[in-house]
Amino acid sequence: MPASPEDSAQRHRFSDTSVSLGERLHASRELSLTLARPLTDEDQTVQAMDDASPTKWHLAHTTWFYEAFVLRNHMPGYQPFSDRFEYCFNSYYETQGPRHPRAHRGLLTRPSAEEVRRYRSHVDEALMGLMSDEGSLAPEVKELIELGINHEQQHQELLLTDILSLFAAQPLRPAYQPLTLVTEANSLASETRWISFDGGIKEVGHDGQSFSYDNELPRHDELIRPFKLAHRCVSNSEWLEFIEDGGYVNPLLWLADGWGAVKSNGWQAPGYWEETADGWRQMTLHGLVPLNPAAPVSHVSYYEADAFARWAGKRLPSEFEWERAAQTTDAANNPANTLGSGTLRPCPASADAPVDRVQQMMGDVWEWTGSAYLPYPGYRPPPGAVGEYNGKFMCSQHVLRGASCVTPDGHSRITYRNFFYPHQRWQFMGLRLAEDA
Amino acid sequence: MPASPEDSAQRHRFSDTSVSLGERLHASRELSLTLARPLTDEDQTVQAMDDASPTKWHLAHTTWFYEAFVLRNHMPGYQPFSDRFEYCFNSYYETQGPRHPRAHRGLLTRPSAEEVRRYRSHVDEALMGLMSDEGSLAPEVKELIELGINHEQQHQELLLTDILSLFAAQPLRPAYQPLTLVTEANSLASETRWISFDGGIKEVGHDGQSFSYDNELPRHDELIRPFKLAHRCVSNSEWLEFIEDGGYVNPLLWLADGWGAVKSNGWQAPGYWEETADGWRQMTLHGLVPLNPAAPVSHVSYYEADAFARWAGKRLPSEFEWERAAQTTDAANNPANTLGSGTLRPCPASADAPVDRVQQMMGDVWEWTGSAYLPYPGYRPPPGAVGEYNGKFMCSQHVLRGASCVTPDGHSRITYRNFFYPHQRWQFMGLRLAEDA
Amino acid sequence: MPASPEDSAQRHRFSDTSVSLGERLHASRELSLTLARPLTDEDQTVQAMDDASPTKWHLAHTTWFYEAFVLRNHMPGYQPFSDRFEYCFNSYYETQGPRHPRAHRGLLTRPSAEEVRRYRSHVDEALMGLMSDEGSLAPEVKELIELGINHEQQHQELLLTDILSLFAAQPLRPAYQPLTLVTEANSLASETRWISFDGGIKEVGHDGQSFSYDNELPRHDELIRPFKLAHRCVSNSEWLEFIEDGGYVNPLLWLADGWGAVKSNGWQAPGYWEETADGWRQMTLHGLVPLNPAAPVSHVSYYEADAFARWAGKRLPSEFEWERAAQTTDAANNPANTLGSGTLRPCPASADAPVDRVQQMMGDVWEWTGSAYLPYPGYRPPPGAVGEYNGKFMCSQHVLRGASCVTPDGHSRITYRNFFYPHQRWQFMGLRLAEDA
Amino acid sequence: MPASPEDSAQRHRFSDTSVSLGERLHASRELSLTLARPLTDEDQTVQAMDDASPTKWHLAHTTWFYEAFVLRNHMPGYQPFSDRFEYCFNSYYETQGPRHPRAHRGLLTRPSAEEVRRYRSHVDEALMGLMSDEGSLAPEVKELIELGINHEQQHQELLLTDILSLFAAQPLRPAYQPLTLVTEANSLASETRWISFDGGIKEVGHDGQSFSYDNELPRHDELIRPFKLAHRCVSNSEWLEFIEDGGYVNPLLWLADGWGAVKSNGWQAPGYWEETADGWRQMTLHGLVPLNPAAPVSHVSYYEADAFARWAGKRLPSEFEWERAAQTTDAANNPANTLGSGTLRPCPASADAPVDRVQQMMGDVWEWTGSAYLPYPGYRPPPGAVGEYNGKFMCSQHVLRGASCVTPDGHSRITYRNFFYPHQRWQFMGLRLAEDA
Ligand SMILES: [Fe+3]
Ligand SMILES: [Fe+3]
Ligand SMILES: [Fe+3]
Ligand SMILES: [Fe+3]
DSSP states (O other), X not given: OOOOTXXXXXXXXXXXXOOSHHHHHHHHHHHHHHHHTTSOTTGGGOOSXXXXXXXXXXXXXXXXXXXXXXXXXXXXXXXXXXXXXXXXXXXXXXXXXXOOOGGGGGGOOOSOHHHHHHHHHHHHHHHHHHHTTGGGSOHHHHHHHHHHHHHHHHHHHHHHHHHHHHHHTSTTOOOSSOOOOOOSOOSOOOOOOEEEEOOEEEEESOOSSSOOOGGGOSOEEEEEOOEEEESSOOBHHHHHHHHHTTTTTOGGGSOHHHHHHHHHHTOOSXXXXXXXXXXXXXXXXXXXXXXXXXXXXXXXXXXXXXXXXXXXXXXXXXXXXXXXXXXXXXXXXXXXXXXXXOOOSOOOOOTTSOTTSOOSTTSSSEEEEEEEOOOOTTOOOOSSGGGGTTGGGOSSOEEEEEOOTTSOTTOOOTTOOEEEOTTOOSSSEEOOOEEEO | OOOOTTHHHHHHHHOOOOOSHHHHHHHHHHHHHHHHTTSOTXXXXXXXXXXXXXXXXXXXXXXXXXIIIIIHHHSTTOOOSOTTHHHHHOOSOGGGOOOOOGGGGGGOOOSOHHHHHHHHHHXXXXXXXXXXXXXXXXXXXXHHHHHHHHHHHHHHHHHHHHHHHHHHTSTTOOOSSOOOOOOSOOSOOOOOOEEEEOXXXXXXXXXXXXXXXXXXXXXXXXXXXXXXXXXXXXXXXXXXXXXXXXXXXXXXXXXXXXXXXHHHHTOSSSTTEEEETTEEEEEETTEEEEOOTTSBOOSOOHHHHHHHHHHTTOBOOOHHHHHHHHHHTTGGGSOOOSGGGOOOSOOOOXXXXXXXXOOSTTSSSEEEEEEEOOOOTTOOOOSSGGGGTTGGGOSSOEEEEEOOTTXXXXXXXXXXXXXXXXXXXXXXXXXXXXXXX | OOOOTTHHHHHHHHOOOOOSHHHXXXXXXXXXXXXXXXXXXXTTTOOSSTTOOOHHHHHHHHHHHHIIIIIHHHSTTOOOSOTTHHHHHXXXXXXXXXXXXXXXXXXXXXXXXXXXXXHHHHHHHHHHHHHTTXXXXXXXXXXXXXXXXXXXXXXXXXHHHHXXXXXXXXXXXXXXXXXXXXXXXXXXXXXXXXXXXXXXXXEESOOSSSOOOGGGOSOEEEEEOOEEEESSOOBHHHHHHHHHTTTTTOGGGSOHHHHHHHHHHTOOSSTTEEEETTEEEEEETTEEEEOOTTSBOOSOOHHHXXXXXXXXXXXXXXHHHHHHHHHHTTGGGSOOOSGGGOOOSOOOOOTTSOTTSOOSTTSSSEEEEEEEOOOOTTOOOOSSGGGGTTGGXXXXXXXXXXXXXXXXXXXXXXXXXEEEOTTOOOSSEEOOOEEEO | OOOOTTHHHHHHHHOOOOOSHHHHHHHHHHHHHHHHTXXXXXXXXXXXXXXXXXXXXXXXXXXXXXXXXXXHHHSTTOOOSOTTHHHHHOOSOGXXXXXXXXXXXXXXXXXXXXXXXXXXXXXXXXXXXXXXXXXXXXXXXXXXXHHXXXXXXXXXXXXXXXXXXXHHTSTTOOOSSOOOOXXXXXXXXXXXXXXXXXXEEEEESOOSSSOOOGGGOSOEEEEEOOEEEESSOOBHHHHHHHHHTTXXXXXXXXXXXHHHHHHHHTOOSSTTEEEETTEEEEEETTEEEEOOTTSBOXXXXXXXXXXXXXXXXXXXXXXXXXXXXXXXXXXXXXXOOSGGGOOOXXXXXXXXXXXXXXXXXXXXSEEEEEEEOOOOTTOOOOSSGGGGTTGGGXXXXXXXXXXXXXXXXXXXXXXXXXXXXXXXXXXXEEOOOEEEO
């Protein structure tokens, strides 16, 4: 668990202890601005690659989301801030009409970051008006606002991972937040312990009693076989062993597509690793810093996670094994290294945790599972435009479970299904090993 | 069931009624030559796209397979035909060393088709020598020969689908086999009937008592929910309704990646369909012929199959639902439109079959399922080079079940897992709809 | 000639009437900042395409040029502002070591625009110190400073054309400078008059008595045949006739490569033209405005200029014909629509100019010639790093002559050789027709 | 001069001593078949890259040329062989309608090579009928036939260079014609001698009194400065010195585009050179053979030729300098290593030639000049479809002069202008150095 001195202050700055929907809405709107504050308007304008978006675009798109789905439909007399912003800031909603191409989001020097902040104020004011009589709001409006909060939380995580990709692509390797003091031990991670879980027909998925994304529904039975799970994530030092053992030069360890990605991308280490005369460095939100051997490895693609597991003689867990383990170990109540901790980086597993418990389940790094991202049995996308939110991406991607060091507090659930393509690695993505019991 | 006049003769020509391993080996070796016979040496040399291979390459590669895995290791004193052919005709076995790039297989005008036929003779002679005392062969050699037969059968199907892609890419649109007489009714397909299946924990996968590929193992339990399956495949006339209803212009019907594929490839119909002043034509192994409305639609990608199912308000079956249906309906014993029937094209479902039975399960077209191609629980690739046969492709592809009109007789099983990327459509690929019970 | 009300003020703001080298240096350094002033720091950070550079990069690169070639070598004790800026802001000088890739210049959110301005101040201070005793400067230092001024002038033009490309790529189509009042007549351009010139052996190229680029040297004889030149540039209204006559759909008018460019780029009009319900609009530094039929056509590639000339039954002049015409008509002393005029756009030719004189030679638009950009006989690149300035680009490009509406005053000469690839059209590029006498 | 034993026999086989137009037509038609004879039908079907065409396509296209431009228009009652061949075998004539894409010529397994030979017979028969009363043929028909002969000669050269590209791309590195005996000395080439030429106004270009291509017209004056020309082409041994001196790793020697080509293509030596444990080998029409140090270097791009000249402190000649030298030294009457010599490879310059004469001007390798390929003053493309023959390529290419070891006898002229893009190198292309006098 991260225990660095800046924690308490950071927890205060990035975390959210609000209760009512209106308070939570307000807090989440504030958090986006807080996250953007260390960045110049220039930093907020640029995207380093097609997958990433500019900070300013995240700030505007999360705002447009409320305008398009809440205010236009449910607030009589609402005046949109600008009739051009729908085109600029719609991400992928075909129902909402044409939109600026994703790969060109970084060209939008206009509207300015300052105007985007005014746009946020304009929409926030309307939202606060709407929320002023929270009790009388129609349930579907509340649900859309709940969705809006969760949507913005997702973009808060992306804002940080996208800024990391931008800063890593620049010669000056800037830091998002300078590292004032590092107190965590730089020793190796604790020996891996294997925690056993029984099999059988188990219920997984969200019960629908509170907010979840549609892709976590419906709760349903899965047949699980007995399995074991490593008590912590794979560490940087273990990844170094993989590299030194020829992990990146032996095609027999890799999926065919994975080996193709190794060759075409020239991968020789996880993302953001740089080998220097003084050893390995890693580009982080704190700038370029020495690699911490005990911390979880991060910025590895599915291909790499799969190859590592094969090299280790293990495998990745399925998403249902992961969820089952999380259910039985009360993972959601563990202290977690998420955004609120303020570390902004994966941290070593605690050495003094109970020996029969899995750790690091709900923070540090998202964990690749062996499960393809597909609809649950009986899945139905919600009606209307938000039906495009999740369902249309259910192909060719893999599920990641847990949360990361930059996942906003309150955004994680043990039923949460994150998903990325197997070649992507700019998120805080790592892995935990499994084996048959 | 196809009942055209050429059937009985063709069944004779393409089918295989041998019994012993040696006889079956010999028959499968002969079948490849038979399939190549209508082609000129020029036809056998070219590949129309990276995914496809030249006929000559298929003939040589299936021969190299025996040389590399059987003769070199298990036949003392065997003299390889050429020390350069390993480089030319290894497909993707990293253990076997470097190889000619896949996209350049069509450049190999040397060795000539004639020399490839001599290569086949050379290897066949050695194989027949080896088989002359079949009883004394070590079990693992017999298994490798069984694998070799099955391997060659797969390439026989590819040979025909690759030739179709080549002929379709040429201005003259040649026919592999002229259509002498069409007797099948050109009426619509029979009304779809929905066959119900119960749920529960069911055993799927191969039992390992006879030959199967490693990816069908191990036999294991799956939890299946009650479901219904259409009694036949989706037909061309139904696909025309989809087109006419704007199927290819409405993004809301599509997966995001699928819509991207529609736009970037300009898809407006299944593969090999051509709209002419006289209506739709389809490029087939019989040349460019009028579309048969009653026949199963073929040459559709996973993206298209998925969009069609959404448009129809149904879904694709999972691979286990498909297998379960096949188990309970004795699908494997149905008369099947596979290579031995000689039709070389998908044919309409029989109008006078039992009304409570699924049809067309084991022929006509491979059927896309909603299941990602992933390892079964407990899957282990076999030791040695053949461990690369299936396992390393278990990512980003989807499973197809059944068989097609060009699948060699004896090559299909209800546990068989075919797999392709969701954008691919040059195989005889179609779909069958499912729904929750 | 442009005679709009803003002219006199603008001429003051953008033009340069300094005399001494130091004064001219100071004025040119100021002009860059003046040109950047209407832009936000965000605008200054982004590049819309690989060919273009961000404003901030132009500001820094022109500063680095002095640091690398003047201050480091010729000012004892000079302290570079940052040891990382050589990597960031070297454009293409191989002698100066590795550099940030051109296509990624738009990723440099750091250093900030503000820091780049401090960088400029730092270098300007050093330069002013160096110039304080101008009389004692070594001739080669003076020459390098002269080169630096001219280099910065080139980048001032690029700064404006690159900003136009950025603003045109944005949904909001911002204006660099709003158009307060348009007074120019929107009638057609004057009838084209053909001015005759005699042939013979003529001297062309710079005489080396004052500053020129190396590519204008040496002055040498060229054999010129009698020719005629249009008195003005081709106008927008003439280009509309070309479009309406099928100019963009008739392959017989085009060079083979040109026709390929039309098809692959989907060209149907010059760059920045947009057809709307209300007729043609053109994206300009004043934003999206109605097309002025009388103004010279601009933003056409060499391919388009060549096709237009073929359609018109004429041809493009050679660069020597152009220069000869300029020599004999005192073109350099004509009033010119260059940057100092403040119009920031090509303007119609004056209706009341002498009838036997060519007009618009030294402003409005650069004029494509039929001459390939190749070294003059006896050309030698200068010694040292600045030898890379021009010589290494002498292949596959075409020469443009004259100047444009955004060429800094004092930067044009009748011997000046501008050059671009035949497909490029983001500069203010047009054409003037010629024919054999 | 090549003096190997096979010469006389080969000269007989490949050369043409016919006199009348009909005889020359017949001989040129025969020569194409002779050149194709060592190739299998498979070899004749494939293209190794987009720039190259299959042998079969060359055979058919040169036949279509007569059908499209002579027989259809000038032979009453001519029955075209097939109405699909226009589409298949039109190369780039927009006037003749749509055509099969260049990059897909290698997909045409139909029509077969055998049918293409029948196509040739059909057209030849018609042509011979037309020629039977040669005296009464209209002059424009004779001109078209003359053009057809020259057109076919160009394709004969391409046939051989395209086959070389195909054979070099195959693992087996076949030989077009095995090398029976090599008698040429493997010593170094003779010391370079510099031949001086005076300057002045000189006439260049074809006089129009006999056949030439339109791009050699009109004959006109050029102003030439005194210059010197190397008496022979640059040799392989000299190129090795360039390599060993870091020619391919020093960017300062290269044009910017050239250096880009070096990096993106990974060039480290001329085309078809392969470094082996036993020294440099070169893929040739005789297969992979040891590099002959004395022979002219071949398969170098313009970029490489230009870099070599810069390294050597010399330059490339202009096309007019080359032509002037050829005029004054009677180059056309020198014995020449062209196709008729049967060597099929560049050969060392003769050691016992007159010391004041340039050698190797009309054979061995085409020689890059520093001249861009542009129209001569007063150039007019011919009327009709053949106006597309040359004119539309006059952009971005460079002129090569002379002839190569595979140029058909009778096809070379000192006014001949060959042209290729600066990155191309699959032809027999080399260089000769020049310098100012
Ligand atoms: Fe979003
Ligand atoms: Fe295979
Ligand atoms: Fe510069
Ligand atoms: Fe041709």
